[in-house]
Amino acid sequence: MGDYNVPIYYLLTHILHCKVQKPPKISDRTIELGNKYSPSFVCMPFKYTLGTLLESLEKGANVLLQMGGGCRYGYYYALQKEILKEEGYTFDFINLVTAGKTDVKKIIHDFKQIDTKFSILKSGYHLFITMKMIRYMDKIDIMIRKNIGFEKNKGEHIRLKKQMLSSFEKTKGYFSLFFTYLQYRKKFKNIRIQKGKCLKVGVIGELYTIMEPFANYDLEMMLSQFKIEVTRFTNATYLLFQKKKRVKKYLKRVKKYSKNRLGADALDNVGRMVYLGEKKYDGVIHIKSSFCTPEIGVMPILRRVANDYEIPLLFFSFDANTSKVGMETRLEAFYDMIEMRKKNE
Amino acid sequence: MNECYLGIDIGSISTKGVVIDKNKKVIASCYIWTEGSPTSAVKRVLMHLRKQLDASYVLKGIGTTGSARKLIGLMLEATVVKNEITAHAVGTLATHPDVKTILEIGGQDSKIIFLQNGIIVDYSMNTLCAAGTGAFLSSQAKRLGVEIEDFGDIALRSENPVKIAARCTVFAESDLIHKAQAGYLKEDIIAGLCKSIVLNYLNNVAKGKKIEGPIVFQGGVSKNKGVVKYFEELLKQEVLVDPDGHLMGAKGVAILASETANKKEYSWDIKDVSFETKGYECTGCSNHCELLKIIKNGKVIDTWGSRCGKF
Numbered sequence: 195m196g197d198y199n200v201p202i203y204y205l206l207t208h209i210l211h212c213k214v215q216k217p218p219k220i221s222d223r224t225i226e227l228g229n230k231y232s233p234s235f236v237c238m239p240f241k242y243t244l245g246t247l248l249e250s251l252e253k254g255a256n257v258l259l260q261m262g263g264g265c266r267y268g269y270y271y272a273l274q275k276e277i278l279k280e281e282g283y284t285f286d287f288i289n290l291v292t293a294g295k296t297d298v299k300k301i302i303h304d305f306k307q308i309d310t311k312f313s314i315l316k317s318g319y320h321l322f323i324t325m326k327m328i329r330y331m332d333k334i335d336i337m338i339r340k341n342i343g344f345e346k347n348k349g350e351h352i353r354l355k356k357q358m359l360s361s362f363e364k365t366k367g368y369f370s371l372f373f374t375y376l377q378y379r380k381k382f383k384n385i386r387i388q389k390g391k392c393l394k395v396g397v398i399g400e401l402y403t404i405m406e407p408f409a410n411y412d413l414e415m416m417l418s419q420f421k422i423e424v425t426r427f428t429n430a431t432y433l434l435f436q437k438k439k440r441v442k443k444y445l446k447r448v449k450k451y452s453k454n455r456l457g458a459d460a461l462d463n464v465g466r467m468v469y470l471g472e473k474k475y476d477g478v479i480h481i482k483s484s485f486c487t488p489e490i491g492v493m494p495i496l497r498r499v500a501n502d503y504e505i506p507l508l509f510f511s512f513d514a515n516t517s518k519v520g521m522e523t524r525l526e527a528f529y530d531m532i533e534m535r536k537k538n539e
Numbered sequence: 540m541n542e543c544y545l546g547i548d549i550g551s552i553s554t555k556g557v558v559i560d561k562n563k564k565v566i567a568s569c570y571i572w573t574e575g576s577p578t579s580a581v582k583r584v585l586m587h588l589r590k591q592l593d594a595s596y597v598l599k600g601i602g603t604t605g606s607a608r609k610l611i612g613l614m615l616e617a618t619v620v621k622n623e624i625t626a627h628a629v630g631t632l633a634t635h636p637d638v639k640t641i642l643e644i645g646g647q648d649s650k651i652i653f654l655q656n657g658i659i660v661d662y663s664m665n666t667l668c669a670a671g672t673g674a675f676l677s678s679q680a681k682r683l684g685v686e687i688e689d690f691g692d693i694a695l696r697s698e699n700p701v702k703i704a705a706r707c708t709v710f711a712e713s714d715l716i717h718k719a720q721a722g723y724l725k726e727d728i729i730a731g732l733c734k735s736i737v738l739n740y741l742n743n744v745a746k747g748k749k750i751e752g753p754i755v756f757q758g759g760v761s762k763n764k765g766v767v768k769y770f771e772e773l774l775k776q777e778v779l780v781d782p783d784g785h786l787m788g789a790k791g792v793a794i795l796a797s798e799t800a801n802k803k804e805y806s807w808d809i810k811d812v813s814f815e816t817k818g819y820e821c822t823g824c825s826n827h828c829e830l831l832k833i834i835k836n837g838k839v840i841d842t843w844g845s846r847c848g849k850f
């Protein structure tokens with residue numbers, strides 16, 4: 195998902211004594227494969243991950259890892275396992291999050307079964323580095339989102355990020371990681387940008403669609419071409435460390451609109467919407483994959499918040515075959531609209 | 540010498556061309572079917588428009604809108620390439636400065652635009668579905684053996700429109716067949732269809748948003764008197780329909796072209812340019828992008844559809 199394959203790859207190569215195969219990048223073929231073997235009314239993450247699993251099996255993988263939870267995604271591994279078995283593949287399947295809960299004992303047990311030399315102590319250390327790496331990546335990403343639309347030499351941010359990821363891949367230990375991070379943070383700060391008063395847009399919605407650029411047709415890049423500053427809340431750091439702490443805060447903030455947790459990230463999105471309204475953002479874009487039940491449920495609430503704060507709100511719903519042209523038209527119109535509003539203020 | 544500006548709206552079903560003068564008055568217009576080939580449709584539009592104008596007019600700007608706006612913008616070297624929503628709003632504001640809601644139903648899509656004091660404050664467009672668009676109406680007209688142009692008049696004759704499922708074309712169609720076979724009058728069925736279009740639009744596009752007057756109704760379907768009648772009935776307000784309603788997008792983009800600072804002189808011979816497109820799949824990496832090469836006068840001027848930015 196996104197660029198998180200770098201830290202995950204790091205983790206697996208350091209804790210396991212077997213060959214770790216990088217999953218192939220998501221391509222049109224991945225989606226085609228996923229589509230072919232998925233029920234058509236299942237949400238997009240299922241199709242994408244199933245496609246990736248199939249491609250990995252074709253390349254010779256015999257142990258598959260899957261994680262996910264929150265909504266019905268937590269049960270997808272079971273269905274995917276059955277589908278793949280029916281296709282005649284043999285493999286071991288390790289699920290890191292079972293029905294919304296992480297069972298550490300079971301995971302350690304599973305890992306020991308595939309790797310007899312598996313060491314808990316060593317894994318703990320590398321897990322720590324991996325988490326740090328994810329944190330640093332997210333911090334850099336927040337900086338990039340703020341500035342990428344305004345860079346003087348086009349493509350500089352992307353180029354530098356690629357360099358950063360490849361040096362992260364070669365991380366030796368915690369200190370080397372930390373220094374690489376500091377070095378690149380400085381480099382990113384030194385990129386020349388030209389930024390005056392600009393439009394600000396918040397992107398909220400379902401986590402997979404937000405975090406995988408292939409799934410949202412590079413929405414953030416398209417926004418940056420309009421010279422819009424993007425604020426996005428969902429990233430791995432948020433999901434892993436911050437989400438649990440925020441729930442109470444969000445429930446308090448959205449008291450007027452909802453009393454319940456609504457499932458998955460739905461409550462968080464209402465909370466963010468209120469926040470963006472209070473901060474007087476120029477617009478909000480809500481994205482989800484088609485048939486995502488929690489996010490569909492939250493749409494009417496978001497619309498009400500948008501009315502109360504008079505903030506433009508645009509919905510996108512992605513399926514495996516959404517046309518990019520329709521999306522461009524809507525985005526362009528959205529940009530025209532928020533620009534006109536800003537000028538008339 | 541008189542300045543004039545050209546606006547072209549290339550929709551999925553029809554292509555519209557408008558020429559305006561300095562005072563934003565329409566001096567020539569043209570409306571033809573796209574027939575699946577936007578480039579040749581535009582060439583025909585240019586030919587028609589040129590015949591309507593006298594030689595004293597000099598073309599100073601070109602704007603394009605509609606679903607083929609990018610392609611045609613490249614072909615004609617347009618100064619303005621704008622999305623349909625902005626173009627329609629600008630065009631409508633020129634004739635109805637106080638408009639608050641624009642309803643638009645075209646061949647393939649339908650949209651609603653809300654305005655306040657002359658600026659767009661909200662809009663929405665239908666997604667994923669052909670229910671409630673012109674394409675559905677014309678296919679059903681064919682099924683019933685009625686010319687689409689007569690649809691509205693027949694609908695007005697009905698006193699008791701049948702109820703037809705409004706959510707989905709597939710259900711609407713089976714409903715319609717069922718009603719026809721059960722022996723309902725044709726005009727009642729046609730009136731029911733018109734009503735279902737309106738209901739679908741209000742449910743799926745307007746989605747419970749507050750619709751305030753003055754309301755202007757545009758797009759090809761606005762020519763259908765039956766649909767207009769049911770809009771007025773359900774909204775309990777007057778719905779304005781312009782005789783030029785179908786040209787508003789083209790007019791809007793022509794106005795935008797006349798307002799930009801960047802102007803240049805065009806010759807009407809642009810229609811004779813040789814313009815080709817060629818689709819192929821790139822095998823450079825695992826993305827396998829579907830690419831479209833754009834060839835003008837034998838030279839590749841652009842390639843679209845790449846995800847990696849190689850082209």
